[in-house]
Amino acid sequence: MNKDQKSLWTGVGIVIAIVAVVGLIGVFVLPQEDNMITGEVCAEEYRVANKVPGRLSILYVEEGQMVHIGDTLAYISSPEVDAKMQQARAARAAADAQSKKAQNGARQQQIDAAYEMWQKAQVGVDIAKKSYDRVQALYDKKVVSAQKRDEAEAQYHAAVNTANAAKQQYEMAKEGAQIEDIEAAQALVERAEGAISEVSAYQHDRYLLAPCNGEVAEIFAKHSDLIGTGSPVLTILDMSDVWITVSLREDLLQGLSMGDSIQVKIPALGDRLYKATVKNIKPMASYAVWRATKINGQYDVKSFDLKVTLNETVDGIRPGMTAILVNE
Numbered sequence: 001m002n003k004d005q006k007s008l009w010t011g012v013g014i015v016i017a018i019v020a021v022v023g024l025i026g027v028f029v030l031p032q033e034d035n036m037i038t039g040e041v042c043a044e045e046y047r048v049a050n051k052v053p054g055r056l057s058i059l060y061v062e063e064g065q066m067v068h069i070g071d072t073l074a075y076i077s078s079p080e081v082d083a084k085m086q087q088a089r090a091a092r093a094a095a096d097a098q099s100k101k102a103q104n105g106a107r108q109q110q111i112d113a114a115y116e117m118w119q120k121a122q123v124g125v126d127i128a129k130k131s132y133d134r135v136q137a138l139y140d141k142k143v144v145s146a147q148k149r150d151e152a153e154a155q156y157h158a159a160v161n162t163a164n165a166a167k168q169q170y171e172m173a174k175e176g177a178q179i180e181d182i183e184a185a186q187a188l189v190e191r192a193e194g195a196i197s198e199v200s201a202y203q204h205d206r207y208l209l210a211p212c213n214g215e216v217a218e219i220f221a222k223h224s225d226l227i228g229t230g231s232p233v234l235t236i237l238d239m240s241d242v243w244i245t246v247s248l249r250e251d252l253l254q255g256l257s258m259g260d261s262i263q264v265k266i267p268a269l270g271d272r273l274y275k276a277t278v279k280n281i282k283p284m285a286s287y288a289v290w291r292a293t294k295i296n297g298q299y300d301v302k303s304f305d306l307k308v309t310l311n312e313t314v315d316g317i318r319p320g321m322t323a324i325l326v327n328e
Contacts, residue, residue: 039246054078092192
């Protein structure tokens with residue numbers, strides 16, 4: 001190794017030594033900062049989805065607009081629902097007519113016709129009776145055979161049975177439909193009414209209403225878009241329900257438990273500290289586990305999700321802002 005190489009390596013050694021000394025000074029002299037616990041501001045979000053498939057015909061709101069519970073947000077046009085309503089109304093009209101027919105019974109003309117048939121049958125009975133009596137008298141005098149007498153008697157009994165059947169038809173026409181027929185017709189009316197009520201509900205569901213007071217955060221659909229059943233059209237943020245979510249390793253949970261009072265700083269709103277409460281601590285999914293990279297002295301550490309609620313209303317707070325937790 002020549003003189004130049006020796007000088008080079010000497011310079012490198014001096015630089016390394018200086019860096020090492022500065023590092024040691026930083027470790028032992030400068031104050032060490034604690035691990036900063038940061039989280040994110042969240043707000044309750046509601047997804048407004050439609051129940052009836054159709055096209056987005058009218059959008060009454062825009063992103064950032066404040067709405068109140070029950071406000072109309074959008075209208076979904078659905079010609080199929082209107083067609084279903086026409087079918088349901090036609091079915092109800094048919095059921096009403098059937099019910100009225102069952103309740104009113106036979107028309108007067110039918111009753112009169114049944115009565116005339118009964119009277120005609122009664123005349124037949126009288127004629128058959130007279131004929132039978134004449135043949136019977138002749139049979140008693142041995143003028144006609146027993147065969148003739150039996151035929152006349154059979155015709156008489158047949159006429160009586162015909163008259164009885166005609167009388168029953170007349171009485172049935174007067175009484176109207178059976179109670180079972182009336183109840184069956186009424187059931188058809190009620191079924192048709194149920195179909196109309198169902199379609200009316202679908203017609204009402206074409207209007208999307210605000211489920212809460214809040215702010216329209218995002219609109220997913222555009223005018224004339226085809227919207228399927230259950231597809232979200234927009235989201236609403238309930239700014240009255242705001243909290244802070246924090247993901248924290250379990251080795252940093254020491255000193256924190258549910259119900260603890262802490263202080264929170266939101267850098268976007270300045271340096272002021274806000275009072276808050278730890279409402280919930282729950283383990284995160286298995287993929288959130290921090291795993292050891294060394295075998296000796298290391299172990300798997302589980303991550304936990306903290307829900308922290310503010311004890312006061314904070315003006316200007318927005319979902320997505322960073323929050324810094326400070327133990328009291």
